[in-house]
Amino acid sequence: MAAKGLDKCFFSLRLLRNLQLRNERLVSTSACRLVDDKFIPPSKPVIIDKTQSVASLRRFLSPEFVPPRQRTNPLKFSIERKDMIRRRKVLNIPEFYIGSILAVSMADPHASGKANRFVGICIQRGGKGLGATFVLRNIINNQGVEICYELYSPRIQSVEVLKLEKRLDDNLMYLRDALPEYSTVDPDMKPVPFSPTGEVPVNNIKVRMRPKPWSKRWERPKFNVQGIRFDLCLTPEKMEHAQKWAEPWREYDMLKEYDTSKLEEHLLDEFQQEMSK
């Protein structure tokens, strides 16, 4: 009892003397054990970033929030969005585009450490709502590997963006037929810092392809591929022959148009409101 009282006064004396961090920490932990039964953690410093205003932050709405044009009840989509936001509050899913390099760690009972990590380029983002997926591609030991992850799967433990950038297309499936150097990503890559304000950098790379045959006829206008160097692999006659499948009336067909700009704004506001709660 007397010893406890002595320790207490020693603790206060030492704090007054402003000792080094190690000693302070030792003292504080030992003192806490003695002073209180409950552990009170030190208060976290609150960082208020006054350099960037809220307005300048890049507003990004993930594409799986935009409901497709269907005959289903909009109630289904609003309930799904609520569930998506609930999941996002637990797991931080950053903004990323096709062509950005991501590292995903997923829970796996058979892997050592119970989680496996995969790094790759995002080549496709599909699905709407809770079933939204993204495909990451990488070449490991000269073998091309593509893994399709579901964004809202409970097995996913973390999604980190190592390099944020956009490409010229929304679908990089042609990387399967491109030279392997364009799909290789170093698994131990360090994350490239990017700012949350301003434009996303667009990588205007034009990819070189392997000799034909390809898995799909990427030269045809229906794929609308901008990011391939066709002049190296196809003759101008072949390019003209591919234009036979052009369908020029498609851009004037008003039935195919789906203008989502107003819907997207509305959804973005709703999303930001819900996330800030």
Add this chain to the structure above:
Amino acid sequence: MRLTLRALISHGRVARKMGLGPESRINMLRNILTGLVRHERIETTTARADEVRFYAEKLVDYAKRGDTDEKAMKMASFWLTEKDLVPKLFNVLAPRFETHSKGYTRMARLPNRENLDRAKMAVLEYKGNPFPPLYPVKKDNELTLINQLLRGYREDRAQQLATKA
């Protein structure tokens, strides 16, 4: 249960198959739409009228954007094969429907075609056209006995109310 024509189209596919293929379908619809803009009331088969109805309304929406809008001009020049109708679209039809937000067209069924095919016919018109109305308002005959008696009753009541007040 939706009993409209759209319900018959399978599995959410909104566009019907017409003609020889998608290009032929668009060309056919273009011709019908040009005829509609020129004459403002046309009769075709029901399926074609239903397809054109959507495009006609969307064309008016584009025309409302104005002459100077590049996309609107491209759409108008694509869809109207007779180019003298492009000014008519922008200067006559667009101002006419300025107050309406949607529903610029009216479709009504007609008796089947007299040919061997007995096809279902429909008439499609832009509202506000100069022709007599499709559903004529039938006025009761004032000179029948009952109507004359009712008229007399109405006038007596009006007189009584006027003397009371």
